[in-house]
Amino acid sequence: MARAITPQRKALNTALAWGVGLLIFFPILWTILTSFQTEAQAISDPPVFLFFDWTLENYAVVQERSDYGRFLWNSIIIAGGSTILGIIIAVPAAWSMAFVPSKRTKDILLWMLSTKMLPAVGVLYPIYLIFIRMGLLDTKIGLVIVLMLINLPIIVWMLYTYFKEIPGEILEAARMDGATLKEEVLYVLTPMAIPGIASTLLLNVILAWNEAFWTLNLTAAKAAPLTAFIASYSSPEGLFYAKLSAASTMAIGPILILGWFSQKQLVSGLTFGAVK
Amino acid sequence: MGRITLDQVSKRFGDVEVIPPLDLTIEDGEFTVFVGPSGCGKTTLLRLIAGLEDVSAGQIRIDKQDATMVPPSKRGLAMVFQSYALYPHMSVRKNIAFPMRMAKIPADEPTRRIDAAAKALNLTDYLDRRPGQLSGGQRQRVAIGRAIVREPSAFLFDEPLSNLDAALRVGMRLEISELHERLETTMIYVTHDQVEAMTMADKIVVLHAGVIEQVGSPLELYHTPRNKFVAGFIGSPKMNFIEGEEAAKFDAHTIGIRPEHIEVSGEEGAWSGVVSVSEHLGSDTFFHVHNTGLAETITVRAGGEVGFRHGDLIFLTPRSDVIHRFDAQGLRIA
Amino acid sequence: MATQDSQPADGLMAAPAASGKPAASDLGGTRHARAAARLMMAPAVILLLGWMLVPLTMTLYFSFKKYLPLRGGDLGWVGFDNYVRFVSSSAFWPSVQATLVIVGGVLAITVVLGVGLAILLNQPMWGQGIVRVLVIAPFFVMPTVSALVWKNMFMDPVNGLLAHLWKAFGAEPLVWLTQASTQSIILIVSWQWLPFATLILLTAIQSLDREQLEAAEMDGAPPHKRFAFITLPHLSRAITVVVLIQTIFLLSIFAEIFVTTQGAFGTKTLTYLIFQRVLESQNIGLGSAGGVYAIILANIVAIFLMRIVGKNLDA
Structure with a gap:
């Protein structure tokens, strides 16, 4: 039913949108390209764009200097672990809020979100002390717990908005059909909410992957994830553009690919149910 | 068996008494219709019987057993919802099988019951489809099929036809009546449509503001309405x-x-x-x-x-x- | 009914009906549902309560102490000294200002550009999917990486790409992180958050009823009026969400400053100032007092924002 658009108009839109898109994407593209250049090419004046001798040397050097695999593994465990743990805790809570709402449900939700506004830096030292006392400093489990806690409000909130879309009658039907509470959540609610749970999972993996306050301040060597891996290149002696680019590409690569594949699910999750 | 007795049952939501204490007996095998204008408490009453809401006071007995505190899953009743409430992620077959899966009925018994129900409801060709691929009437039949295989002591219908168009509604009305003739199981049917009540019921319960105005056969209500409300509500x-x-x-x-x-x-x-x-x-x-x-x-x-x-x-x-x-x-x- | 041997009837018998207490795992009437709901909500609530109260109590405790872990440790109670010192320090008000300028600047840029970009992406074009992938990409880049890449490869006054660009036009290259430090931070952070704003606003625009726009066109409204009176009001809810979510995250930006200016040249936000007091000067008492101020500031913003979101929840 949309009115016919003239090809000229469409071409103009296309050119404009691609221009803006490429401009926004350019810093990433440039980083990826530079990672395949030699250090000399990387700082050549004028800069070379596409026509250079492609080399994998930087990746080898970065790998040698810092063991990428270990950081990657830590990132996967911390981001994945905190998200899955968070979802396990949040699903029952979101079920309660969505299907057995009480007068306080909204207040509890808002309170949960408000804990997200608690400035991390305000409680850094106490957490630091607790971590030392409990032997959690520089451990993956410690970071899994902290990142789970800081993302829990968002997970609960997102799941709540998804669950609210599911008609309560279907859960009541399950109850009439003889399902226990556990069976109701396991066989009816969870399968129906899979798209919502998936986008919650994705968004929170990304948030946890990129979290750079707690991961930098609570780790040293053992449990350091990719945020720390890349931060080690901020010191002056690390200032080699090609190697920095290679390290950057390695740090963002996995999540960039994951994000691109799942952008549709992400968008719906990101709106927190407030935008239809 | 399916004799349901309500004894001084009442329901309050906070300070609002939506159903003042009432007594009602539904005999085994009877087709009972709760009818009344919207907001009269008929759906609430059905949900009390189903166990989806607590009674505030009183006792519900199913076949002489006190069921007041029994959770819905254990009352042995089946319910057909207004929105059909089918499980969208399951095929028609799995939808119908769900109550049996929950009851852990073994081996081929479920398959036999599903096939029988599908045949009776003209769903045989649709067993592998998802609810989303069915028409309104077909969905309604799946919901009924899911209720039948439970072999419940009573069926509860919550305005099951209100989402269908007029022509389908007449057809489904007949199908439900035929189902009742065949199964001879107790059925409780909630509707605001007095035509449905008059055509289907053995016994009509007219509700108004949570109070039972009259209980009787359709023609009793037509010929001797107990008060002005029933007189005005029954008949078109x-x-x-x-x-x-x-x-x-x-x-x-x-x-x-x-x-x-x-x-x-x-x-x-x-x-x-x-x-x-x-x-x-x-x-x-x-x-x-x-x-x-x-x-x-x-x-x-x-x-x-x-x-x-x-x-x-x-x-x-x-x-x-x-x-x-x-x-x-x-x-x-x- | 033919048979009465099926599970439901057995179940009815099995349920301890007389005692009125069904098995704990069963969800009965709403009394059971409410009890189950409380039980299922408990872990999340207790964890978050602990996460909020324990460190908060400790922070409050430290804020009334002179506490220097490397220079004598706990040196006793000092009353409100830390609070007074923190506010009277010459760095305090500039840090509040820097925080507000950076948060406000990023919000303004991302919302305005986000609306524009969302409208552009909503037009018919070739390769829409690919453009969307390009635009969304910065959101996936971890803050440390984006700060490093911008700082070294773009904003470096000698070898940075922007320096080359300036020289190509015959201009003197800017020393970005010194001469225009705050703007540089805003630029970097905006680049990271623009995709988020764009995506949410795009979703909102796509949900706009075309007939509304067509009705306005029939009524003779020119494009800019259709935008002002129909599109923009339709977007207000989405803009609220963008502002809320972004504020939560922007108030605590850390890596971008840590990696680039280390808080120099007027980019010391409240977060960063406290970080320095705690970790660099190892003055826990003073840092904790600052933390309490940050919590108060965040709560003021939170209450304000929660009101809006609370309304949106009802809508």
């Missing part, structure tokens, strides 16, 4: 109510006369008025008559085609043997 078009002088002639505060119990004439009659709107259906003709001096509008139903039009003077004569008399409280005067 609605009964005409006349107060004042004309009612006093019959020794009543209000008299009620059904539209089909008024004779029309162009020449003479007890009452006269002007036709405001005339509806010609061929089989029947409806007149909305103004300026009668009795009530704002008197509705008349004449059999066949009767040729009065807008603005015509018309004479009306009520059949004196079917005039209903009510006192000032709206109660029937015997």
